[in-house]
Amino acid sequence: MTTVTCFQHIDCEGPGSLEEVLRSRGIKLQILKPFNGDKIPEPLGDGLVVLGGPMGVYEESKYSWMTDELNAIRLSLKTGRPILGICLGSQMLAHAGGGRVYKGPGPEVGWYPVTLTKEGHLDPLFLGLEETLTAFHWHGDTFSLHPEATRLAQSALYANQAFRMGANAYGFQFHMETTEEMIRSWEKIYASELTPQGGPNRPEQIETNLSSNAKALRETAEKVFSRWAALL
Numbered sequence: 001m002t003t004v005t006c007f008q009h010i011d012c013e014g015p016g017s018l019e020e021v022l023r024s025r026g027i028k029l030q031i032l033k034p035f036n037g038d039k040i041p042e043p044l045g046d047g048l049v050v051l052g053g054p055m056g057v058y059e060e061s062k063y064s065w066m067t068d069e070l071n072a073i074r075l076s077l078k079t080g081r082p083i084l085g086i087c088l089g090s091q092m093l094a095h096a097g098g099g100r101v102y103k104g105p106g107p108e109v110g111w112y113p114v115t116l117t118k119e120g121h122l123d124p125l126f127l128g129l130e131e132t133l134t135a136f137h138w139h140g141d142t143f144s145l146h147p148e149a150t151r152l153a154q155s156a157l158y159a160n161q162a163f164r165m166g167a168n169a170y171g172f173q174f175h176m177e178t179t180e181e182m183i184r185s186w187e188k189i190y191a192s193e194l195t196p197q198g199g200p201n202r203p204e205q206i207e208t209n210l211s212s213n214a215k216a217l218r219e220t221a222e223k224v225f226s227r228w229a230a231l232l
Helices: 017-024 064-078 088-096 120-121 180-189 209-228
Strands: 001-006 029-030 047-050 083-084 101-116 132-143 150-154 161-167 170-173
Touching: 001 017, 047 064, 047 088, 047 120, 064 083, 064 088, 083 088, 088 101, 088 132, 088 161, 088 170, 132 161, 132 209, 180 209
Parallel strands: 001 029, 001 047, 047 083, 083 170
Antiparallel strands: 101 132, 101 150, 150 161, 161 170
């Protein structure tokens, strides 16, 4: 059976619809929580998924497990193992590939459009999709890309929303894996970041058209994640 190893960094940010897509194709997702003491196996399996989390890559000295994950990402890049990094995972992928992670111009939380670049239109994961996708975001960090990486999508606030390194390593700054249930739970867990609790992010940007946006995102995720799975 094809097996994908998945690094999860906080209990509330799981693989969401990605796990459903992989399972429907007979692919086993082995979820590991190195932050909770899980050891990283070798070999890792046929692919590697690195999920999101509230920490920053520049806090590596604070989170000892991050070093082990970054080493696993570097090894996967070297061996050509398919990789999918989401939010924090995309930042870790960029860092492992020689980029720099740093604070962005401001938080991007809620539903915002991302636009495919010319290269994104031609990429196997996004081929045939609309030029602009409504994606869910919850991040405040950004990163530079190695000169050999290819930018695939961008937003008004963040230039590097999706990128590819080599033939089959992908990073998504936005959250394509989120379901409506996940988003509603994040509103509660990360409530201090929303304006009713004194934070800078307005909950209307999350809640307006939440159900319809989540449904459309799920349809897009089905296509994109299925195409990534075909790389395994």
